[in-house]
Amino acid sequence: MTALLDVRDLSVRFAMPRPSLFAPRPHLEAVRQVSFTLERGEALGIVGESGSGKTTTAMAAIRLVNAAGGQVLFDGEDLLGLDEKAMRARRRDIQLIFQDPYSSLDPRARVADIVREPMDLMQIGTPAERRRRVGELFELVGLRPDQMNLFPHQFSGGQRQRISIARALATHPRLVVCDEPVSALDVAIQAQILNLLARLKAELGLSYLFISHDLGVVWHVCDHVAVMYLGQIVESGPRDALFETPQHPYTQALLAAAPSLARRKSRGYVRPVKVSGDPAGPIGQRTGCPFAGRCPRVRDLCRDTAPALTRQGPTDVACHFPGPPD
Amino acid sequence: MTPLLEIDNLRVTFDTRHGMVTALDSVSLHLNAGETLGVVGESGCGKSITALSVMGLIPQPPGRIAGGSIRLNGEDLVGAEPARLRSLRGSDVAMIFQEPMTSLNPVLRCGDQIAEAVMLHQNVDSARASRLAVELLDRVGIPAPAQRARDYPHQLSGGMRQRVMIAMAVSCRPKVLVADEPTTALDVTVQAQIFDLLNEIQRDVGAAILLITHDMGAISEMADRVAVMYAGRVVEQGKADDVLDHAEHPYTRGLIDCIPALGRRDDTLREIPGVVPPLHLLGDGCAFASRCAHADRRCLAQKPVLTKWRHHPVACHAVEEGRI
Numbered sequence A: 001m002t003a004l005l006d007v008r009d010l011s012v013r014f015a016m017p018r019p020s021l022f023a024p025r026p027h028l029e030a031v032r033q034v035s036f037t038l039e040r041g042e043a044l045g046i047v048g049e050s051g052s053g054k055t056t057t058a059m060a061a062i063r064l065v066n067a068a069g070g071q072v073l074f075d076g077e078d079l080l081g082l083d084e085k086a087m088r089a090r091r092r093d094i095q096l097i098f099q100d101p102y103s104s105l106d107p108r109a110r111v112a113d114i115v116r117e118p119m120d121l122m123q124i125g126t127p128a129e130r131r132r133r134v135g136e137l138f139e140l141v142g143l144r145p146d147q148m149n150l151f152p153h154q155f156s157g158g159q160r161q162r163i164s165i166a167r168a169l170a171t172h173p174r175l176v177v178c179d180e181p182v183s184a185l186d187v188a189i190q191a192q193i194l195n196l197l198a199r200l201k202a203e204l205g206l207s208y209l210f211i212s213h214d215l216g217v218v219w220h221v222c223d224h225v226a227v228m229y230l231g232q233i234v235e236s237g238p239r240d241a242l243f244e245t246p247q248h249p250y251t252q253a254l255l256a257a258a259p260s261l262a263r264r265k266s267r268g269y270v271r272p273v274k275v276s277g278d279p280a281g282p283i284g285q286r287t288g289c290p291f292a293g294r295c296p297r298v299r300d301l302c303r304d305t306a307p308a309l310t311r312q313g314p315t316d317v318a319c320h321f322p323g324p325p326d
Numbered sequence B: 001m002t003p004l005l006e007i008d009n010l011r012v013t014f015d016t017r018h019g020m021v022t023a024l025d026s027v028s029l030h031l032n033a034g035e036t037l038g039v040v041g042e043s044g045c046g047k048s049i050t051a052l053s054v055m056g057l058i059p060q061p062p063g064r065i066a067g068g069s070i071r072l073n074g075e076d077l078v079g080a081e082p083a084r085l086r087s088l089r090g091s092d093v094a095m096i097f098q099e100p101m102t103s104l105n106p107v108l109r110c111g112d113q114i115a116e117a118v119m120l121h122q123n124v125d126s127a128r129a130s131r132l133a134v135e136l137l138d139r140v141g142i143p144a145p146a147q148r149a150r151d152y153p154h155q156l157s158g159g160m161r162q163r164v165m166i167a168m169a170v171s172c173r174p175k176v177l178v179a180d181e182p183t184t185a186l187d188v189t190v191q192a193q194i195f196d197l198l199n200e201i202q203r204d205v206g207a208a209i210l211l212i213t214h215d216m217g218a219i220s221e222m223a224d225r226v227a228v229m230y231a232g233r234v235v236e237q238g239k240a241d242d243v244l245d246h247a248e249h250p251y252t253r254g255l256i257d258c259i260p261a262l263g264r265r266d267d268t269l270r271e272i273p274g275v276v277p278p279l280h281l282l283g284d285g286c287a288f289a290s291r292c293a294h295a296d297r298r299c300l301a302q303k304p305v306l307t308k309w310r311h312h313p314v315a316c317h318a319v320e321e322g323r324i
């Protein structure tokens, strides 16, 4: 059976302002030849630091940002080749949940209307059917029917995220792109939303493209994980393999950096894998490995030749010298 | 040994459109020389107000320190002259904020800002202060510090700016460093660098750190002791290991269990139901009662006080009565 989403060599470039009048226009290579697959009913996590291209990758995969190259097969059909009308029909299968439940909801609309709007836009069902569906959705995400006529500001952050989830589910989508869906929430509220997302995935057979910089969150929600660095996937694989036996030094550094209850100051904890510096910008052409500038294992080869993503044991790794940390 | 910093029974109120609210109530904390005290809790529980009280920076009005004391080396900062507070800030106590841009001057080169801070508190000429600034930038791990000293804050990355702020904060070797969510805006690998740097600085300078965070993982890695706050009160306090391994208060347990920790196999996370109640709706009972599975009539009627229990102090009727 084909995967729900099969992304091949996806690239995105943004045009930058010219440095001078007659200079060639520089481009920012935000996503470079990214490939991944997402199976039905599964969640693929995309992790990486700010600016690594997580959002742009997801947006290009569902055609909300223009791709410079590559292929996106949704259920075997090439999304990037669809005409406008066919793409509009596809939209009901694909929905989005954003990080910020404050700015993604229209402050002047009642929440029942907010949740119903995607069905109105796509003309799904009769008005009575749409109203009934709103009631179902409220129950599904744990909101009370008496809250339907309130406005977004009358809800807490966690409840607003429930409203965006209800809205995203209105059209019975098969793929939900979740872009940092709990990053703006307090830890206690995060757990409520993560449990809800896990339950909906199991009950409705949803597939998630799940973006987060929080490895614990990704561990909890995702079946497969891809690690991005400066526009490229540097390692990907099944969740347990990636977290337990990471092969790429960047994945190892990310795991070492994530704060953990297992590390105690009292026991003289010293971080095992350290990286120095900040990621360089993704602008322009580059030769060699994107991580070379910060990598503890860097050698001359890494600066000259970009490593390709290849299977190394349980994960796919783009590194000339993969393996456990020294 | 008397603690370096001792907050006793602190009460801070704000005038709001809902009337007067109590943002901090009966808060008692202490910080010993050279140690790190972590203060943890959800948004709005009073962490920043605690930090600002120590710095003498509560906006008054609408805020007011309505009771209690904050003693630094025995000297009470509550009611101290503004001039005295100004001279303590920077020299004895310094603060690192979540967003460095709020405290860096955007039109001043980084090196000059640090040099200015140095000259304010130490008797050195400007050439010497500039040299010290470059040394400090080097100390906090900024590459090519002499060049970076000539950069303006906006020319630096978020992690670099936070380093500049740390350099400025430690320029006068403060005894107490207050760090209010110093890494929330940063990527995890950069956060790890900043945490490692704070620990190194503590070893070098011997500063005591008041670390404010909402992240129990950060507490585990950074803190010697921890105070858990909820709705303006300290609900549990003790050695970090004690509190993490033998959490007593249902709120503390909830905060630990709701983290989607790496490697944890549970399919569903423990939730803390509901939300933190707004300050103007706090009643006579325990502020956590509405979210607590163990709450009974006494919890709704009477506020529990922080009392030493088995391992460490806890404010919970259910713990005290042996119901949990």
Ligand SMILES: Nc1ncnc2c1ncn2[C@@H]1O[C@H](COP(=O)(O)OP(=O)(O)OP(=O)(O)O)[C@@H](O)[C@H]1O
Residues within 6 Å of the ligand: A014, A015, A028, A030, A048, A049, A050, A051, A052, A053, A054, A055, A056, A057, A213, A282
């Ligand atoms: N519309 C745009 N025009 C120009 N550059 C852009 C645009 N959108 C994104 N970029 C750049 O592309 C790169 C990748 O950005 P993206 O938002 O995908 O990163 P991200 O991994 O989602 O980061 P974050 O964790 O901060 O959300 C960044 O360098 C960003 O500045």
Ligand SMILES: Nc1ncnc2c1ncn2[C@@H]1O[C@H](COP(=O)(O)OP(=O)(O)OP(=O)(O)O)[C@@H](O)[C@H]1O
Residues within 6 Å of the ligand: B014, B015, B016, B023, B041, B042, B043, B044, B045, B046, B047, B048, B049, B050, B059, B062, B063, B214, B279
């Ligand atoms: N100027 C003010 N006027 C009225 N109330 C205020 C003011 N400043 C803070 N408060 C209230 O004091 C309480 C404690 O706020 P504080 O900023 O200390 O929370 P916090 O624990 O630092 O939260 P966060 O994690 O969001 O930073 C909050 O309920 C807040 O609404």
Ligand SMILES: [Mg+2]
Residues within 6 Å of the ligand: A054, A055, A056, A179
């Ligand atoms: Mg993003």
Ligand SMILES: [Mg+2]
Residues within 6 Å of the ligand: B047, B048, B049, B180
């Ligand atoms: Mg705060």
